[in-house]
Amino acid sequence: MGDVPDPPHALLEAVKLTKRFGSLVANDHVSLAIRAGETHALLGENGAGKSTLVKMMCGLLQADSGELLYDGAPIVFPDPASSRAKGVGVVFQHFALFDALSVVENVALGLPGHQKLAVLAARIDDCVRRYGLSVEPYRRVGELSVGERQRVEIVRCLLGDPRVLILDEPTSVLTPDESENLFRTVDLLTDEGRAVLFISHKLDEVRRLCHRATVLRGGKFIAEVDPKQESSASLARLMVGADVPRTPRVAAHALGEPRLLVRQLSVAGDGSRGSALHDINIEVRAGEIVGIAGVAGNGQTTLFNVLSGETRVADHESIVIDKVAAGGLGPTERRALRAGFVPEERLGHAAAPDMRLSDNVLLTTHGDGEIVRRGVIHRSVLFARFQKIVKGFDVRFGGKDPKARRLSGGNLQKFVIGREVLRDPVLIVVDQPTWGVDASAAAFIRTTLRERAAQGCAVLVVSQDLDELLEFADRVGVMCEGRLTAPVPVAETSREAIGLAMGGSHGAHAAGGEGEHAA
Numbered sequence: 001m002g003d004v005p006d007p008p009h010a011l012l013e014a015v016k017l018t019k020r021f022g023s024l025v026a027n028d029h030v031s032l033a034i035r036a037g038e039t040h041a042l043l044g045e046n047g048a049g050k051s052t053l054v055k056m057m058c059g060l061l062q063a064d065s066g067e068l069l070y071d072g073a074p075i076v077f078p079d080p081a082s083s084r085a086k087g088v089g090v091v092f093q094h095f096a097l098f099d100a101l102s103v104v105e106n107v108a109l110g111l112p113g114h115q116k117l118a119v120l121a122a123r124i125d126d127c128v129r130r131y132g133l134s135v136e137p138y139r140r141v142g143e144l145s146v147g148e149r150q151r152v153e154i155v156r157c158l159l160g161d162p163r164v165l166i167l168d169e170p171t172s173v174l175t176p177d178e179s180e181n182l183f184r185t186v187d188l189l190t191d192e193g194r195a196v197l198f199i200s201h202k203l204d205e206v207r208r209l210c211h212r213a214t215v216l217r218g219g220k221f222i223a224e225v226d227p228k229q230e231s232s233a234s235l236a237r238l239m240v241g242a243d244v245p246r247t248p249r250v251a252a253h254a255l256g257e258p259r260l261l262v263r264q265l266s267v268a269g270d271g272s273r274g275s276a277l278h279d280i281n282i283e284v285r286a287g288e289i290v291g292i293a294g295v296a297g298n299g300q301t302t303l304f305n306v307l308s309g310e311t312r313v314a315d316h317e318s319i320v321i322d323k324v325a326a327g328g329l330g331p332t333e334r335r336a337l338r339a340g341f342v343p344e345e346r347l348g349h350a351a352a353p354d355m356r357l358s359d360n361v362l363l364t365t366h367g368d369g370e371i372v373r374r375g376v377i378h379r380s381v382l383f384a385r386f387q388k389i390v391k392g393f394d395v396r397f398g399g400k401d402p403k404a405r406r407l408s409g410g411n412l413q414k415f416v417i418g419r420e421v422l423r424d425p426v427l428i429v430v431d432q433p434t435w436g437v438d439a440s441a442a443a444f445i446r447t448t449l450r451e452r453a454a455q456g457c458a459v460l461v462v463s464q465d466l467d468e469l470l471e472f473a474d475r476v477g478v479m480c481e482g483r484l485t486a487p488v489p490v491a492e493t494s495r496e497a498i499g500l501a502m503g504g505s506h507g508a509h510a511a512g513g514e515g516e517h518a519a
């Protein structure tokens with residue numbers, strides 16, 4: 001036995017933690033040890049209890065029973081500040097940054113005492129260089145993409161010199177290149193003897209990056225395994241308790257009329273999160289899924305806002321929804337044309353955090369003439385629709401009708417997609433459809449969108465996940481610096497060609513619009 005090395009010592013350990021929300025047991029005697037110099041994955045389906053465990057480990061939630069050990073000794077974190085002071089840093093899925101402030105001002109707000117901004121900016125530059133992150137201290141956070149915001153959160157954490165860093169689904173918003181950079185940063189951190197807890201639904205990257213993995217299912221500890229000794233399928237089986245379905249192919253079908261036409265659309269950047277758009281041309285026909293790939297921050301958010309009507313355009317004719325010029329219409333008027341929109345940020349944009357789920361149904365359905373008639377909300381119809389979404393899209397939560405913020409990230413995503421799909425739209429525009437959802441839910445969402453297309457809906461999907469687009473889109477275009485390459489059939493392109501176009505090389509994907517492509 002002498003030649004078996006002792007495992008590195010645990011910096012932070014959860015011992016039989018239990019947390020109940022009403023009758024729901026979100027964590028049931030869950031144990032997990034995060035060890036020095038290791039990257040430890042936390043795996044589980046949506047709603048398995050991962051975030052709840054993390055929140056207890058950093059003092060955001062208090063356990064009903066069980067204990068935390070820090071360096072082997074019992075410890076209580078009454079709040080996140082106390083865990084931070086001990087060197088436990090967390091980067092959550094939902095960022096806590098102020099759009100109107102610069103990066104350095106945001107970082108200053110999170111640090112104790114008063115820091116001179118110039119000194120802090122120099123510290124940020126140091127940290128960025130040391131860990132290979134790219135963050136500019138004086139940029140306004142409102143102008144940053146989701147990937148860039150995440151790096152700001154990571155830098156903010158690292159400035160606190162954490163011994164334990166918890167990353168909650170860090171790569172779901174990153175491009176392959178950005179993920180690679182993050183993995184390098186994580187390796188540097190563990191080489192320094194720090195411990196990283198890594199929550200992810202992407203099993204391939206878990207197998208590459210992580211030394212151990214703890215699997216939760218239904219709030220219970222299922223196993224601790226060495227992910228390098230497992231396959232993605234065996235990990236998924238541990239998480240789900242059964243084999244995970246793949247997105248089935250839907251039989252080929254004829255395409256119908258264009259449901260969305262975007263013609264020579266140019267928009268000036270709005271100075272906040274939006275970059276400018278230059279001469280965008282898109283056609284999505286009934287029965288078709290068109291994907292838009294691209295590194296976040298290249299105009300996708302502006303494009304989504306312009307398509308959904310949150311930003312109107314002067315040229316009414318530049319956006320046509322189901323044969324109606326819609327450029328000057330607002331979101332409700334566009335929804336009246338039976339268009340559905342799912343923005344990237346589910347909490348705060350797609351759903352109001354402090355409203356009950358059933359009331360969140362109203363946000364996008366009030367103009368449909370079914371739930372609200374002559375200014376009166378028909379609660380029974382509303383509740384029936386709410387239950388149909390919950391049942392049809394397997395949205396899991398505790399209680400009868402909780403506030404949106406009580407849902408796990410993936411379950412809220414399923415809810416938001418279900419809300420739009422069940423409006424029976426002729427056009428759906430979805431930004432990051434499977435962000436944060438587990439493998440089976442992702443397969444379900446893609447299959448649902450495919451089925452809608454087969455039934456005559458036009459689907460436009462903006463996604464940073466190339467594999468996703470190659471798996472289920474019919475054609476793919478690439479956004480780079482506010483320009484969109486002409487979407488080409490997926491069979492005629494490759495991961496490499498799309499990757500090059502994402503980086504601004506238009507060799508494989510001819511720059512220009514649908515007009516040129518069609519001609």
Ligand SMILES: Nc1ncnc2c1ncn2[C@@H]1O[C@H](COP(=O)(O)OP(=O)(O)OP(=O)(O)O)[C@@H](O)[C@H]1O
Pocket residue numbers: 021024026044045046047048049050051052053396397398402406407408409410411436438
């Ligand atoms: N504050 C709360 N009140 C009531 N129920 C809650 C609360 N927080 C979480 N839950 C419920 O606890 C369960 C576990 O949620 P948790 O967020 O820990 O899951 P998760 O594994 O992180 O999921 P995901 O992968 O979707 O983020 C879910 O059913 C969720 O609805």
